[in-house]
Amino acid sequence: xxxxxxxxxxxxxxxxxxxxxxxxxxQFLTQLRGKLISRYPxxxxxxxxxxxxxxxxxxxxxxxxxxxxxxxxxxxVYASFMxxxxxxxxxxxxxxxxxxxxxxxxxSLTRDGIILSxxxxxxxxxxxxxxxxxxxxxxxAYPASESDxxxxxxxxxxxxxxxxxxxxxxxxxxxxxxxxxxxCVPGAVPGAAPxxxxxxxxxxxxxxxxxxxxxxxxxxxxxxxxxxxxxPGAEAGTADEPQGQVSIEKFIQNDGKVILLGCxxxxxxxxxxxxxxxxxxxxxxxGNNISYSYASDAQIPPDWSTVxxxxxxxxxxxSFNGVQMPVKIVVSGYTIQDVDPAATATLIVNVGENPQxxxxxEINREVEISGHKFRLVSITPDSRNGYKFLLDLGENLSSxxxxxxxxxxxxxxxxxxxxxxxxxxxxxxxxxLPTGELKLIFGRPMKKGQNFTWTGIWDAELEKYVxxxxxxxxxxxxxxxxxxxxxxxxxxxxxxxxxxxxxxQMILTNxxxxxxxxxxxxxxxxxxxxxxxxxxxVTNDGVSFFNIETGESSLNANLPDLKIWSPDDTQVxxxxxxxxxxxxxxxxSDGGNPQQLTNLGYEFLAGWSPxxxxxxxxxxxxxxxxxLLRSVEVESGEVRDVMVLSGSSLKDPRPRISxxxxxxxxxxxxxxxxxxxxxxGSQAQLLVDEVGWAISGVTxxxxxxxxxxxxLEESGKPAEIFIIDTTGxxxxxxxxxxxxxxxxxxx
Amino acid sequence: MEKTMQQRRQxxxxxxxxxxxxxxxxxxxxxFGELYDHYAGSVYRYILSRTANxxxxxxxxxxxxxxxxxxxxxxxxxxxxxAWLFTIARNQMADxxxxxxxxxKILPQLQTDSLSDTLSIVxxxxxxxxxxxxxxxxxxxxxxLLRLRNIAELSFAELxxxxxxxxxxxxxxxxxxxxxxxxxxxESNAI
Numbered sequence: 028x029x030x031x032x033x034x035x036x037x038x039x040x041x042x043x044x045x046x047x048x049x050x051x052x053x054q055f056l057t058q059l060r061g062k063l064i065s066r067y068p069x070x071x072x073x074x075x076x077x078x079x080x081x082x083x084x085x086x087x088x089x090x091x092x093x094x095x096x097x098x099x100x101x102x103x104v105y106a107s108f109m110x111x112x113x114x115x116x117x118x119x120x121x122x123x124x125x126x127x128x129x130x131x132x133x134x135s136l137t138r139d140g141i142i143l144s145x146x147x148x149x150x151x152x153x154x155x156x157x158x159x160x161x162x163x164x165x166x167x168a169y170p171a172s173e174s175d176x177x178x179x180x181x182x183x184x185x186x187x188x189x190x191x192x193x194x195x196x197x198x199x200x201x202x203x204x205x206x207x208x209x210x211c212v213p214g215a216v217p218g219a220a221p222x223x224x225x226x227x228x229x230x231x232x233x234x235x236x237x238x239x240x241x242x243x244x245x246x247x248x249x250x251x252x253x254x255x256x257x258x259p260g261a262e263a264g265t266a267d268e269p270q271g272q273v274s275i276e277k278f279i280q281n282d283g284k285v286i287l288l289g290c291x292x293x294x295x296x297x298x299x300x301x302x303x304x305x306x307x308x309x310x311x312x313x314g315n316n317i318s319y320s321y322a323s324d325a326q327i328p329p330d331w332s333t334v335x336x337x338x339x340x341x342x343x344x345x346s347f348n349g350v351q352m353p354v355k356i357v358v359s360g361y362t363i364q365d366v367d368p369a370a371t372a373t374l375i376v377n378v379g380e381n382p383q384x385x386x387x388x389e390i391n392r393e394v395e396i397s398g399h400k401f402r403l404v405s406i407t408p409d410s411r412n413g414y415k416f417l418l419d420l421g422e423n424l425s426s427x428x429x430x431x432x433x434x435x436x437x438x439x440x441x442x443x444x445x446x447x448x449x450x451x452x453x454x455x456x457x458x459x460l461p462t463g464e465l466k467l468i469f470g471r472p473m474k475k476g477q478n479f480t481w482t483g484i485w486d487a488e489l490e491k492y493v494x495x496x497x498x499x500x501x502x503x504x505x506x507x508x509x510x511x512x513x514x515x516x517x518x519x520x521x522x523x524x525x526x527x528x529x530x531x532q533m534i535l536t537n538x539x540x541x542x543x544x545x546x547x548x549x550x551x552x553x554x555x556x557x558x559x560x561x562x563x564x565v566t567n568d569g570v571s572f573f574n575i576e577t578g579e580s581s582l583n584a585n586l587p588d589l590k591i592w593s594p595d596d597t598q599v600x601x602x603x604x605x606x607x608x609x610x611x612x613x614x615x616s617d618g619g620n621p622q623q624l625t626n627l628g629y630e631f632l633a634g635w636s637p638x639x640x641x642x643x644x645x646x647x648x649x650x651x652x653x654x655l656l657r658s659v660e661v662e663s664g665e666v667r668d669v670m671v672l673s674g675s676s677l678k679d680p681r682p683r684i685s686x687x688x689x690x691x692x693x694x695x696x697x698x699x700x701x702x703x704x705x706x707x708g709s710q711a712q713l714l715v716d717e718v719g720w721a722i723s724g725v726t727x728x729x730x731x732x733x734x735x736x737x738x739l740e741e742s743g744k745p746a747e748i749f750i751i752d753t754t755g756x757x758x759x760x761x762x763x764x765x766x767x768x769x770x771x772x773x774x
Numbered sequence: 775m776e777k778t779m780q781q782r783r784q785x786x787x788x789x790x791x792x793x794x795x796x797x798x799x800x801x802x803x804x805x806f807g808e809l810y811d812h813y814a815g816s817v818y819r820y821i822l823s824r825t826a827n828x829x830x831x832x833x834x835x836x837x838x839x840x841x842x843x844x845x846x847x848x849x850x851x852x853x854x855x856x857a858w859l860f861t862i863a864r865n866q867m868a869d870x871x872x873x874x875x876x877x878x879k880i881l882p883q884l885q886t887d888s889l890s891d892t893l894s895i896v897x898x899x900x901x902x903x904x905x906x907x908x909x910x911x912x913x914x915x916x917x918x919l920l921r922l923r924n925i926a927e928l929s930f931a932e933l934x935x936x937x938x939x940x941x942x943x944x945x946x947x948x949x950x951x952x953x954x955x956x957x958x959x960x961e962s963n964a965i
Contacts, residue, residue, distance in 0.1 A: 039924055041901070042905070042955075045906050046909070052818050052819075059836055063806070063843055064803040066840075119940075170913075177915075214915050324940060326941070609950045609954070626946070629952075629953040
C-alpha cells in the first residue's frame with residue numbers, strides 16, 4: 028500500500044543484495060587460517076604499570092572503600108559510594124566526583140554556509156564528553172571517489188600554553204578556556220570545505236540546577252525465587268535448569284521514570300554457551316507486562332563494579348506510573364553445545380537443470396548426523412546464484428552447516444527463527460548456480476541444551492503509584508464489523524479521503540457522498556487546520572490550500588510539506604529529510620521562518636499540544652514493545668521522552684494526539700488494531716481490535732470525541748471508513764465512499 | 775524491522791563464550807581458530823564489498839588478521855571484539871587507499887535476477903537499479919555504515935565503537951540514511 032511508511036527490513040535486504048560481492052573465499056580463508064595459526068606462540072603481553080590495570084584499579088577502589096569505612100563509619104559508606112557515579116541525561120553515566128564542569132554556553136561558527144556547533148560538554152576528573160557537530164555540509168564537499176577517504180584528522184583542544192588535549196580526555200581543573208580545533212570537516216575533501224576551524228570554549232563549574240541523577244545501588248541483587256513473586260507468563264525454574272540470573276545492579280530515577288542497569292550472570296558448564304529467545308519481559312506485581320525502552324546513553328562504564336565487562340548488559344527505562352512493586356525481569360533462552368565438530372552427513376538431491384529464483388523445491392527428507400535426526404524441508408534458488416535451505420532441526424539440534432560437494436560457495440548465512448525455533452534457514456551463493464544432481468554435505472551439528480528462564484527482582488521505595496485504568500471492551504472488532512450501522516442520513520459533516528482508483532486523488536465529500544471535490548492528485552497528504560476551515564494538500568508544486576467555507580484555493584510553493592498545524596493555525600510542522608536538514612521543521616503557515624527542531628528524519632508526527640508549546644512525535648528502535656513517544660519544546664528545542672506506545676505497529680503507528688492533548692491514538696502491532704492511551708502513561712485502551720488487514724487512516728474530530736478510521740479488508744481493495752465515538756463506544760459506517768481517511772469535519 | 779533488530783541483539787547475548795575464547799586465544803591457537811572461523815567470513819565479505827576486487831580483498835583480509843595476531847596480546851576485552859576487529863579492517867583499508875590515492879570508486883554492483891517475464895521481477899529489478907544509483911551517490915562514511923550494518927552485521931553498540939560516536943548518534947545516522955533512501959525511492963515511483 029502506497030501510504031505505508033518505511034519498510035526498513037525490505038530496504039536493508041536490498042542494500043545487502045547490492046553491496047554484497049560474490050567471490051570464492053573458502054579456499055583462501057582456509058589457507059589464511061593455517062598461516063595465522065602457524066604464528067603461534069604469540070609474543071608475551073607487555074605489562075603496563077600495575078596501578079593502571081583494571082584489576083588493580085578495582086583493588087585500589089576496594090582499599091579506598093575500606094579507608095572510607097574506617098574514617099566515616101559504615102552508615103556513611105553507602106552514601107559515599109553513591110556519589111561516585113551520576114547519570115547526566117544525554118551524556119550518560121559519569122564519575123560524580125567533586126568538580127564537574129560544563130560548557131558555559133553553546134557556541135557555533137558558520138563558514139561558507141557550514142555550521143560547527145558545540146552544544147554542550149560535561150567534564151569530570153577522568154574524561155570529557157562533548158556534544159558537537161557540523162551541519163549544512165554540501166554533498167559536493169565529500170569525495171566523489173571511494174579511493175579518497177576525505178579528511179581523517181580528529182578535532183582536539185588547544186590550551187593557552189599550546190599543548191593539545193584529546194577531546195575525550197580530562198581537561199585539567201585549572202584550565203577553564205580552550206580552543207576547540209577541528210582541522211577539517213570530517214570526511215570532506217581538503218579544499219572543498221573550510222579547514223582549520225576554531226571555537227573558544229569556556230568551562231564553568233556545574234551550576235546548582237545541573238541535572239546529575241544518582242545512580243543508586245540495588246543492595247543485594249539476587250535471582251528471584253518463584254515463591255517470591257508468582258506471575259502469570261513467567262516460567263517456573265527447576266533445579267535441573269541451567270543456572271543463571273538477571274542481576275539488577277543499579278537504578279536511576281528521573282521524573283517518574285526509572286532506568287534499571289544490570290547484566291546476565293550465567294553459571295554454565297565448560298564449553299556451553301547460551302542463546303536468548305527474545306526480548307526480556309518486565310512484569311510488575313500485578314502480572315502486567317511493562318513497556319520499556321533501551322536507555323542507550325546509560326551505558327555501564329567498562330570497569331565498573333561487579334558487572335562483567337564481557338557480560339550481557341542492559342539498561343531498561345520505563346515509567347513507574349501505575350507499576351506495582353516488586354518488578355521482575357524475565358529472560359528466557361537455551362544453552363548450546365557442539366555435538367561432534369567432525370561429524371558429517373550427506374544427501375543427494377536433484378534440483379533440475381533450470382531452477383528459477385523463488386521457486387521452492389520441496390524435499391522433505393530425513394538426515395541423521397551423529398545420532399540426531401533432522402529434516403531438509405525445502406531448497407529455494409535465490410537471485411544471487413545461490414540456494415536457501417530450510418531445515419527442520421527438531422527439538423535437539425540448534426544448527427548444522429551445509430555445503431555442496433564440488434562447489435565452492437562465495438558467501439552464505441543463516442539463522443533460526445524466534446517464532447519457530449525448530450526451523451533453521453541457511454543459504455549459500457556461488458559464482459554459477461549449481462544445477463542437476465547435488466551432493467549436500469551437512470556438518471558441525473550444534474546441540475540445543477536445556478531451556479531456561481532467568482529472573483531478577485527489583486524492589487524499591489519510589490513515588491506513589493497511580494492505579495492503572497481499567498481495560499474496556501473494544502468498540503470495534505471483527506465480529507462487530509458486520510453489524511455496524513451506516514451513518515444516518517440526517518447526520519451532517521464532511522470527510523477527506525484518498526482514493527487510489529482510477530487514479531490517486533484526495534477528495535473532500537459530504538458524509539453521504541454528495542458534493543465531492545478533488546483537492547489534489549498524487550500521493551501527497553492532507554492536513555486540516557485546527558480551526559477546521561483550511562485543508563492543506565501536499566502537491567509536487569508546493570502546498571495547496573482550500574478554504575472549506577469560501578471555496579477559495581491558493582498554492583504556496585515555499586512550503587515543501589505540511590503534516591500538522593499549530594493550535595492557532597499560525598504555524599505548521601513537517602518532516603524534512605533532504606540534504607543538510609533532517610528532522611521536524613516548523614514554519615509560519617506561509618512557509619516563512621523555517622526552524623529545525625529535531626534532527627532524526629524518521630520522526631512520525633503525532634500532533635501539537637493545545638497550548639502550542641510542544642510537538643509530539645514517535646520514533647522506532649528504542650523499545651522492543653513499540654515506538655517511543657517524544658515531545659519537543661517549540662521554544663527551546665528540548666526533547667523529552669514521554670512514553671512507549673506499548674504494542675504499537677512496527678511499521679507506522681500513525682500516532683494522533685487528541686485535540687485536547689490528553690490522549691493519543693495509535694495502531695497496534697498487526698496494524699489492524701487501534702489503541703487509545705492517556706499521555707500520563709496509564710494503561711492503553713484497545714479501541715479497535717483486529718479488524719480486516721490493516722487500518723489505513725486515523726484522524727480525530729475537532730471536539731476530540733470521535734475518531735474516524737479506514738479499514739482495509741485486504742490489500743489492494745479500497746478501505747471502509749468508520750466513525751467511532753470514544754466516549755460512548757458507538758460506531759458508524761460511512762457507506763457512501765471508500766478510501767483512506769485523512770480528515771473529518773463535524774459540525 | 776524489529777525482528778531483525780532483536781535477532782541482532784540476540785547475537786550479542788552469546789558473548790560470554792567469546793570472552794573465554796579471547797582470553798584463550800592469546801596463547802591457544804585452537805581458540806584463535808574458533809574466533810577466526812566466527813569472524814573471517816564477514817570481515818572478508820565486508821572488505822570485498824568495499825574493494826570489489828578479490829585479490830585486493832584477500833590481501834587486506836590477510837593484513838587485517840595479521841594485525842589482529844600482532845595486537846591480540848595487548849587487547850583488553852570490553853565486550854566489543856567485533857568492533858575492534860572491524861576498526862582494524864577499516865584502518866587497513868584506509869592505509870591501502872592512502873597508498874593508492876588514484877583508485878577508482880567502487881560502485882555497488884547490481885546483479886539483477888535472471889531473465890523472466892514476471893512483472894514482480896521487473897519491478898524489483900527496477901527498484902534495485904534505482905537504489906543502486908542512490909547508493910553510488912552516498913558519502914563513503916554512509917556507505918561504510920550500511921556495509922558494517924548489513925554486510926558485517928554489526929550491532930549499533932558495536933558500530934558506536936567503530937565510529938567513536940554514541941550508540942544513539944549512530945542509530946540516528948543509520949535510520950536517517952535509510953529514510954532518505956526510501957523517500958527518494960518513493961519519489962522516483964520505484965515502489
